[in-house]
Amino acid sequence: MLRTPKQITRALDRVLHQVEQPARYIGGELNAVVKDWEDPRIRVKVALAFPDIYELGGSNLGLMILYDLLNRREDLLAERVYCPWPDFEFQMRRMGIPLYGLETRHPLLDFDIVGFSLPYEQLYTNVLTMLDLAGIPLRAVQRSAAHPLIIAGGSGCYNPEPMSAFFDAMVIGEGEEVIFEIVEAYEAWREAHGLPRPPGRGGQGGAPEFQGQGPDPARHELWTRLARIPGVYVPGLYDVRYHPDGTLAAITPNHPAAPDTVMKRVVTVLPPPVTRFIVPYINVVHNRAAIEIMRGCTRGCRFCQAGMIFRPVRQRPVEEVLQAVDEMIEHCGFEEVSFLSLSSSDYDYVEELVRRTVERHGDKRLSIGLPSLRIESFSVDLMELLERGRRRSGFTFAPEAATDRLRDVINKPISSQELLRTAEEVYGRGWTTIKMYFMIGHPTQTLADVQAIADLSKEVLAVGRRVLGRKANVRVGVSTLVPKPHTPFQWVPMEEEAVIRAQIDLLQRELRGPGIHFTWNEPKETLVEAFLTRGDRRLCDVIERAWQLGAKLDAWGEHFNFQAWQQAFQEHGLDMDWYARRERPLDEILPWDHISAGVKKEFLAQEYRHAYEGAVIDDCREHCFSCGILGYFKEQRRQAPDPAWCCPPLGRDKDRQPVDIRPVPLYFNPEMTPDRQGQFDHRVPQRRHGTVRRRIQPAPVSEAVVEERVP
């Protein structure tokens, strides 16, 4: 394998003109930070890896934040690396080009730490491709002290087990602070063992695999140092035992440094936003600046992993966002800025933000993206303000289910009536396209609920035809529910393939004709996502085997290779449906039970039961449901300014919201629990924050009384 940046550059010159989109592989963009490797001040070098191609990874905000934070420190250095497309992978193997950092083209082996982002499961096999191309042993136990530390972060780590064999350590939660603690621990370990700094530690032949039994002792010592950092999970320090039926008997630490449960990390206050984005030359997805306005969501949709794991909700002051937009334009020149959050409508200052951004930049041809708006006329007002007579693009709704009943089940209580009223506003003000996202496979869903997707879509189109005429159209995207770890639906089975196919067929028959565009996902691709997200440690072998058999770039339809997965499962005597489609009893030990998202399991279980009762709980800014966050992070809550968190402030003299031991439903859907009808008020779907004052006296769940309702 080639070892030096010069050799690699020469080889690149030779092959890049033969591959698709060579600019993916050369770096050199505006705002990329290129540091001198000879600079003696630089103590630790980090490669930030995204396991998909440049076009998908380049706009990942998480990695951009870490890149910015690390490179601000003059004693650290961070470079980017992405997964090559197969044409370039072939050339790399042919020419002996190792995977390299884009900034200076040093091989990955020469970095101290390689940090992978794992935002979703379809990227897992690409991690193996990248490690292999880097000449780094795939499994943590095969690595010696001379290999870089391989870590991961991102939502995928909330069930770390399926990928646990391939990482030395996995970060649970937010990386902004813990990354520096990992760097410190790594450096202290390197000093303690008198190890040389890279490059040059593997010599010409690269670093050989560790040959002994179990982990390399020096590396094991690094693991124990890392395991002491809160939020860092070191898979190698845990043992797993199984029952004869294959379910888990126990996951226990095998070293005193490893905690029984790894609690996620959160930052108390959001650090200042990135404003020096790398400006790609080629067209990437989301070729724009992204400014996070809020982290977390107070709505509590039961299928939504992000809504659970990104708690607590923290808001960024509006001044900080506005200033970031100014700086971004000066540093990057993007034509578009997107304000990111899980639910923009719930950002307290959203109206002010939109109004002031338009005032400042409306004449500079800056497009402003405001994703995840609620389905209500206020959102239409906001968009109107944003677009101010510009070209009208699409408007997106995500009702996720098509009947009022089913939306109560998933705790996203929007009424169809309100949705149609909003659609009328949207078309009436000149937008031609409404995009709607639905899921199939929710618990208690019947074929009638699926038919309702078609009916509701057609009703929306009919509204459009009436107010706007033939130009009106709807785009309907349907995906299948994958019950995710750390959500109230984590015990729910994924729907049977035959049922999913029948439902998609139904929708395909119904949703055709002019003005309707229907998209869906391949059920087999969804199945791969499901077993990867719900799997245990035994899946490591399956993933490695499937990868050997040719599974890679699973997110790309043309590369998706289901046979490889089937064969890998077969060879290991495991069953994908057992992982994906088995209803899990509440008392079963789940593969991710030793990882905590700060949300108590009892809270999730209560919400799971509520789903089947048709009970709806409120926006938790109205009323704290004691999900667990405030208990686990009370010290951080005390340190944060009162308005920065949406959780109630703690301490004396604070305006305290009532806190329930158990979630008190807002109402029960009478269709589902007729026996509880009358105990609660009529349906009050999807309220705006602040429309209801404090409710409730502490009361047992079955007798909770809702005090006051203002429409």
Place this chain on the structure above:
Amino acid sequence: MTAGGPEHRPGSALELSSSPRQRVRFVYEKGEAIKFIGPKDEARAWERTLRRAGLPLLYKQGFNPQPHIQFAAPLGLGMTGVREIVDVIFSPPVPVAELERRIREKLPPGMRLIGLEEIPLKAPTLQSRTIGADYTLVIYATLEELSSTQVQAHLQGFLEAKAIWRTRVRKGRPYQYNLRPLVLELAYRGYDPEAEAHRIFLRVQMRPGAAGRPDEVVDAMGLGDFARTLRRERIYFAGEPADEAVFQAYPVVSQEAITRPMPDGPEPGSRRRSRKRAARPKGLKSFAEKAADEFA
């Protein structure tokens, strides 16, 4: 949800046509660092540079308005240019010295401003006036891999051929054209041991509809497998006395004289591709597409 592109207000056409405009011609270098970006990417890089500099770009009218940024001759992927030319229209006008200062500050790595001048608004477009171009073909190889004699033999083979038929695709349809008459000069310029590179001088005709491409010449010579940089040294324009003087020596080759239809129907490759696409139903979305669509 995303607000649309730049503004389009009824009545703005009138308003804009009456406001003062300024057309400026920039001469710049597209360097080695960005040789792998295509013409569209280069246009975007210019637009973003001008936005960073806070300059008042004039946008075209229409549904999805684009700024007035016009290249003399877009450079293909893998090519660099020593003296590339682009015209930009600003409104309201900005003093040239200030333009220069602000743009120099904001150009991305790989682009360098060489000069600029204000030109009449009504001057004919550059693209319609190109007649030819000079290139240096830099072929990276050690002398063991590729000796000077070998390179010269490749050149000789090319020059001795009467016709060199190449296949290209235009608007999805393949056609054949004769590359040979478009190549006006082709000469070996020696080996640079420092850079480990052979240098070849190439002059081609570059007229609308009949332009020689350097990557095609390299392929036709049989040197396509070597590392290379294709560097455009100069563009020649009709109406420029010095340029026309150089090109007086060469005949004008018309589009009709060098193209012919494909010998036997469409390429098998193009059909295969369409079949492959049909294999995946229209609405079926891969996760990567979904990720691009839904997540931010």
